[in-house]
Amino acid sequence: MTTASGSGRDHGITVIAMVVVLGSTMTILDTTIVNVALNHLSEGFHAPLATIQWVATGYTLALASVIPVTAWAIGRFGTKHVYIFSIALFTLGSALAGLSCNTGMLIAFRVLQGLGGGMVTPAGMTIVIRAADPARAGRTMSILGIPVLIGPLSGPVLGGWLVDAISWRAIFFVNLPIGALVLVLAARLLRRGTPQAARRLDVPGLLTLSPGLAALVYGLSTGGERGDFGSPGALVPTLLGAALVGAFTVRALTARHPLVDLRLFRRRVFGAGAGALALFCCAFLGSLLLGPLYYQLVRGQSATGAGLLAAPQTLATGITMQIATRLADKIAPARMVPVGVAVATTGFLLFTTQVAAGTPYWVLCGAGCVMGVGVGMTLMPTMTAVTRNLAHEVVPAASTALSIIQQVAGSVGTALISVLLSGALADRLAGRAAGRPASRKGNALGAVQALPAGARRAIAPRVAEAFQHTYGWAVALMALALVPALLLPRHTPEPVVAPTDPANRVPDPA
Structure with missing residues (x-):
């Protein structure tokens, strides 16, 4: 029965x-x-x-x-x-x-x-x-x-x-x-869900956090695209967004019913897991733009070819994720997540050392698979550790906070990687791409993309060096995720019987 x-x-x-x-x-x-x-x-x-x-x-x-x-x-x-x-x-x-x-x-x-x-x-x-x-x-x-x-x-x-x-x-x-x-x-x-007791919308929180996040993401994206965070079009919205998010943070820590309850971060498990996710997503999501660009600009692959070369890493991530997240019910987070971060960092490091103009594709795909295994051992197991045993009324705030973290971390990582790549390209090409000085670093990537295939092949070794340099920063950033990951629980917690949402409660079969 x-x-x-x-x-x-x-x-x-x-x-x-x-x-x-x-x-x-x-x-x-x-x-x-x-x-x-x-x-x-x-x-x-x-x-x-x-x-x-x-x-x-x-x-x-x-x-x-x-x-x-x-x-x-x-x-x-x-x-x-x-x-x-x-x-x-x-x-x-x-x-x-x-x-x-x-x-x-x-x-x-x-x-x-x-x-x-x-x-x-x-x-x-x-x-x-x-x-x-x-x-x-x-x-x-x-x-x-x-x-x-x-x-x-x-x-x-x-x-x-x-x-x-x-x-x-x-x-x-x-x-x-x-x-x-x-x-x-x-x-x-x-x-049908059962709404909680009516609670007034935190209007001041909404008017600071929502536009703050939008301005922050826009400023970071603009700075990344231009390769220059100092331009007014990038700097002003970034500073404005940071100020609005800061104002929301102050209010959220003092208001009785804030729009997003930041007191969750005072809990060791939630705070450590959120910190690990933020650093890991910043490095991983930010570096996602490097692979397709490397395969297209350095190796001459089409967009479809670049996508297919990334498939082994993605498959390794998906398969490992299914296994590791199920094992998270039996293995303590501190015994799995740090290992996942270490494996992912090792895979990124292996890939970084092999980024060149003529590396065999099987070597790159092999390093990518190691990366994928590490990513699969990290992302969803961390989410599981953070959300396990949360009280019924806390779950919406927790899922909202985690979604914000991933969105902002991805935007920060993408912008940072874009700027680093543009700078590395400008330094190594010294304005030779497109036959004219690249006075602004933000022009370097566009200049390389605009070159005909033959001209790109001629400068491929220098372009590969720029990608290798940029990947090195992603490796360092990912390694930092080990610090909060080590603060996760070292023992599998005893499950707490918590009430389930009436909207989704699954009845026992008759």
Whole structure:
């Protein structure tokens, strides 16, 4: 009887998690799939690339600005309603973006997509954590790691194929059947949530954190693209965003009901795990742009070829993640996560030493697999350790805080790596690319990209040195994640029987 009950409960939670995975995959896939089409969009709308870039930037800013309000919305309206609303808004934005007639409409509808997409991950994580048995948190969280595998692996390839074979509009319309399926499954399988006692929205917190995150992400992205954080267009929004986030931090530590409860970071497990995630994501997500650029600029690969060469690392990450996150139910976090960070750092170091103009691809793919194993042992097991045994009412704030950390860490890492790469290229090429002095470091990457294939082959060894130098910084940053990772619990905690969300409670079979 007990076995049947447990089996039925596990099956029900798995079904719920798969509904959440479908929604999260759609939003993650969308961020990678659109980047491939920017050049086609520029040509189709006869608009400069700087303008079309807002198709990606507007989505990212909307994503960052709406995440903070998710915890309040869950408490006010319930997880099911928030999740369905966010999926519906994202799907509507996708349909309208695909029907856009000009650049302004496309950017506006991408912002609408971002407003829906920003709530999908924290709301979905809340649903799954509340439904899961704390003793099987690792097994459940391993399912949530699937989008991390699917998005980066299939996004560039699928996006390129849709644009080449059909139209740029297809990259948005592809979300419609997925969104419709998620809406139907969520309406049928997720139970009506019970909103918590009405709590007033922290308006001052919203007016500081949301625009603060948007300004910070915009400033960092602009500085990274230009290779210059000192320009007013990058420095002013970065400082303004940092000031607004700082003001929110002061308020959140003193307000009775802040928009995002930062007191969570006072808990050793949450604080250590969040610190490890921030440093690790900063290094890992930031370095993701280096691989495709290296394969294209140094090795002469196409975008599709670069994506396929990254596939072994992504597969290693996904497979390891499924195994490691399940083992997290039996192995103490401090005995797994630091090992994962160390393996990932070793893999990055091996890859860094082999970044050259003529290294055999199997050597690079082998080092990439070592990286992938380390990443798989780190990301979701850390999330499992941080969210295990959280009280029912704390889960929305925790999932929202973790989503913010990953968003900001990824933006900081990408901007930092972009600037370091641009500087390294400028130093090593000394203005020879494009045949004119590159007075600004931000021009170096663009100058190399603009060169014909033959000219790029001639300078490939120097370009490879720039990539190797930049990867070295990512290795150092990733190694720093070991410090907070070692502060995680050294013993597997006894699971606490906590009430599950009525919206998602899985009944025992009759």
